[in-house]
Amino acid sequence: MTGPKPRRGLCLVLAAPSGAGKTSISRALLAAEPDLHLSISVTTRAPRAGEQDGVHYFFRTRPAFDAMIEAGELLEWADVFGQRYGTPRAPVAAALARGEDVLFDIDWQGHRQLRAALPGDVVGVFIMPPRREDLVARLRARGDDRDEIARRMAEAEAEIAHAGEFDYCVVNEVLADAVATVRAILQAARAATARQLWLAP
Numbered sequence: 001m002t003g004p005k006p007r008r009g010l011c012l013v014l015a016a017p018s019g020a021g022k023t024s025i026s027r028a029l030l031a032a033e034p035d036l037h038l039s040i041s042v043t044t045r046a047p048r049a050g051e052q053d054g055v056h057y058f059f060r061t062r063p064a065f066d067a068m069i070e071a072g073e074l075l076e077w078a079d080v081f082g083q084r085y086g087t088p089r090a091p092v093a094a095a096l097a098r099g100e101d102v103l104f105d106i107d108w109q110g111h112r113q114l115r116a117a118l119p120g121d122v123v124g125v126f127i128m129p130p131r132r133e134d135l136v137a138r139l140r141a142r143g144d145d146r147d148e149i150a151r152r153m154a155e156a157e158a159e160i161a162h163a164g165e166f167d168y169c170v171v172n173e174v175l176a177d178a179v180a181t182v183r184a185i186l187q188a189a190r191a192a193t194a195r196q197l198w199l200a201p
Contacts, residue, residue, distance in 0.1 A: 005198040009096040010189050011118060012036065013104040013111045013166075014182070016127035017156030019138040021172040025127060026105055028179040033186065036101045039092060042068065045083040058088065076106065076113035087114065096121060099197075101186070108162035123189045124166035125182055130173040 012029075016022035029036060042058040044065050053059050060068070065084050068074050077086030087104070095102050096118075104114065115122045129135040135156060139149045163169055168185050172178040193199060 005196060007099050007190065007195045007197055008121070009035075009098065009100045009102065010195065011039075011092065011096070011102050011104060011114060011122045012186055012189070013106060013114060013122060013124045014127060015107055015111055015124070015159070015166065016172075017129065017135060017159040018152045019135050019142065019156070020127045020129045021138075021175060021178065022105065022127045024175055025172065025179055025182060026103060028175075029103060029182060029186070032179075032183065033101070035099070036103050036186070037095060039087055039102050039104045041085050042074070042088050043083060043085045075117045076110045078107075078109055089117075092118075101190070108159060108165060112165065120194065123168075123185065125168045125170055125185060126163040126166040127178065128160070128163065128169055128171045130171050134173075 014022050014026055026038070030038060040054065040056070040058060042060055042065065044060060044062045045057075047053065047057070047059050051057065051059075062084070065077075065086070068086070068088070069077060073089050074086040075089050075092060077084060087106070087110070092102050104110070106114070111122070111124050115124070129138070132153075136149060136153065139152055144152065170178050170181050170185075189195070
């Protein structure tokens, strides 16, 4: 048998404490993997300068967002600093059916909800800083002040406490190595027999 075979797409979740390098890894993955697409969230916050509806976010009013929750149209959602963010179900379901993979930048709570909504379709990767001191140094390099660093470190400890809920844990000591490891995880997940639609059940 030759030629590409149909497969079901997957949901790749990257979660990490702030400053662990998740954004850099995500950008590198999206640049290197043409069949990987970033999930577009729906939010109740107002668009910022340059943001476009359906490109950066789906911008909705609070009543419209709540209606989506009631109708079961969101795979996961959360309140963040007074605004709501969530993942629309329909675009993700369509991508998986087309054999495309969807990248999610969500926290452990979103990962838990997504896994419950799409059992068997979620691969969770937790990005870990090599040492606590490295995380502090990265936050300082971003220009965060002492109070902000303390707040983010407390949040980081809470995030790290849930690392065991993920399928994989990748320590981001060298960015290129971390990207290569996550790509290897993605390739292996794509090859799982359960995703091969052409195999007999």
